[in-house]
Each structure stands twice: as structure tokens, then as C-alpha cells.
Amino acid sequence: MSTKWSVAGEYMEACSCNLLCPCIPQNMTTAATHDFCKVALAFEIETGKFGDTVLNGARFVMFAESKAIMGTGDWIGGLVIDSSATDDQVAAIGAIAGADGGGPLAMFGPLVSDFRGVERHPIEFIKDGKTVSVKIDGILDQEVVGIDSLSSEGECIVIDNTAHPVNKRLNLASAARNMINAFGIDWKDNSGDTNGHFASFAWAGEAE
Numbered sequence: 001m002s003t004k005w006s007v008a009g010e011y012m013e014a015c016s017c018n019l020l021c022p023c024i025p026q027n028m029t030t031a032a033t034h035d036f037c038k039v040a041l042a043f044e045i046e047t048g049k050f051g052d053t054v055l056n057g058a059r060f061v062m063f064a065e066s067k068a069i070m071g072t073g074d075w076i077g078g079l080v081i082d083s084s085a086t087d088d089q090v091a092a093i094g095a096i097a098g099a100d101g102g103g104p105l106a107m108f109g110p111l112v113s114d115f116r117g118v119e120r121h122p123i124e125f126i127k128d129g130k131t132v133s134v135k136i137d138g139i140l141d142q143e144v145v146g147i148d149s150l151s152s153e154g155e156c157i158v159i160d161n162t163a164h165p166v167n168k169r170l171n172l173a174s175a176a177r178n179m180i181n182a183f184g185i186d187w188k189d190n191s192g193d194t195n196g197h198f199a200s201f202a203w204a205g206e207a208e
Helices: 087-097 104-111
Strands: 003-018 036-050 059-067 075-082 112-121 124-128 131-136 140-146 170-182 185-188 194-207
Touching (some): 003 087, 003 140, 003 170, 036 087, 036 140, 059 087, 059 104, 059 185, 075 087, 087 112, 087 194, 104 194, 140 194
Antiparallel strands (some): 059 075, 170 185, 170 194
């Protein structure tokens, strides 16, 4: 039996590529800055339901490491869900983030060949204007700062009409802090030169 769901909230990500990450303008068909891309995508659901399970306030982070050209697949992947989530919420988030979720994140499913499981840890997600941060003790510490637009006061430079699954319109940001240590994926660069994004999201789907 399939389950209908919908969620809306805020997301941020930072990766190992220099600003601007080549994956976005080239639709994952060109080489990353390094011989790999290591990335974390963090989500805070503000409102949502999976069937009868309410998801308001739930947080989760998707981790991935790919080869230089992301579109070729063969990714390592893993999922961390906030430890405050109930078992029903964990199951719902796992479905939404999975290959059979019927939503935008399902596009990652065929690319991940080595999924290393689901863990539960406390997740801190803070959005303060154009600064967004996420922290999982010993596992993730990232902060991205939006790049100011000179043509639209108070807003960031944005990238629009992308193929990104979260939102086709992303705020462009640099990562002031960028540490990943999860599922065998290790990365640290606090130079401020690596790529980041943040955006709101609103998805709906039907999980198998």
C-alpha cells in the first residue's frame, strides 16, 4: 500500500568543491574540484505529514561521497535523523529520503551503490537571515553564509532553474565552517572558499 506525504521547511548544504560547485551549472556531468565530492544536505521540516504521522520539527541530514563526476554514480551514502524523532517519524523520513519515496530525493537512489545506514543523533539546525548552520557533535559542523546581491537589497545572489532536487532556486553561499566525519566520509575545510547553498523546500509524494 502506498502512502501520501507532504513536507515543507528549510535546507542547507555544503560540499568539498570550491565556490561555485561545478555540479550545478553542468548538471553533474563535469568533474568536481577534487577527485571526489563530499557533501551533507541538512533539512528541518517545519510542517509535514507522512500518512497519519506528523513530521513538524523533524530534522535529518543526508551524507554522500561521489567520484569526481557525480552523475556517474557509485556514491557512498548515509542518513542521520534527529534523536528526538519518534520511531514512526524515523520510518517516514527514511521513506521520503529513499529511492521509493516518490519525491525529489528519490533521484539520489540509483546513484548510491554503498548505503551505510541510518543513525540517530541530536541535530542542531539554525537559520539566522542569510546565515545557516547545522551541527551534529563529532559528525558534522557546517555554516554557510549567503552572498549578498548588489541588485536586490537584502537578498542573496541566487541560482535559478537548476536540476537540484531540493529546489530549482538556490541561494548561493560560501561555507565558513565545513567539517564532515560520517559513514567513512571525512572532510574539513574552514577556509571560507568552499561551496554552499540554502533554500526553502516544499515537496509532496507517494511512497511505495
